[in-house]
Amino acid sequence: MRKIDTDRELRRLESLAEWLDNRFRIPGTQIRFGLDSLFGILPGVGDGLMLVPSVYVILRARRLGAPISLILRMLINVLLDFVVGLVPVLGDVFDIFFRANTSNVDLLRDYLSR
Numbered sequence: 001m002r003k004i005d006t007d008r009e010l011r012r013l014e015s016l017a018e019w020l021d022n023r024f025r026i027p028g029t030q031i032r033f034g035l036d037s038l039f040g041i042l043p044g045v046g047d048g049l050m051l052v053p054s055v056y057v058i059l060r061a062r063r064l065g066a067p068i069s070l071i072l073r074m075l076i077n078v079l080l081d082f083v084v085g086l087v088p089v090l091g092d093v094f095d096i097f098f099r100a101n102t103s104n105v106d107l108l109r110d111y112l113s114r
């Protein structure tokens with residue numbers, strides 16, 4: 001089995017979270033959003049599609065040695081994002097301000113830095 005380059009993997013996950021949560025900015029404001037918010041506009045389908053990269057982040061965290069307690073916190077973030085994201089309009093606004101993927105990568109970074 002290959003040894004995982006933790007720093008490189010963390011940078012990749014940070015980049016993915018950036019695209020999912022913060023990549024774009026609403027012109028004239030400081031409000032940022034990502035692909036998760038864009039795809040969330042498509043009722044049900046978009047939120048379902050965005051589960052895939054969110055779960056990928058969690059699977060990579062597990063592979064990097066994150067304990068089950070951390071994985072559960074990450075799953076709660078993703079499930080909250082998914083469930084609230086299903087609600088028309090409220091879910092779209094929630095997606096802009098609740099950055100589940102960024103939060104999950106931050107949790108992983110904090111764990112790995114210890």
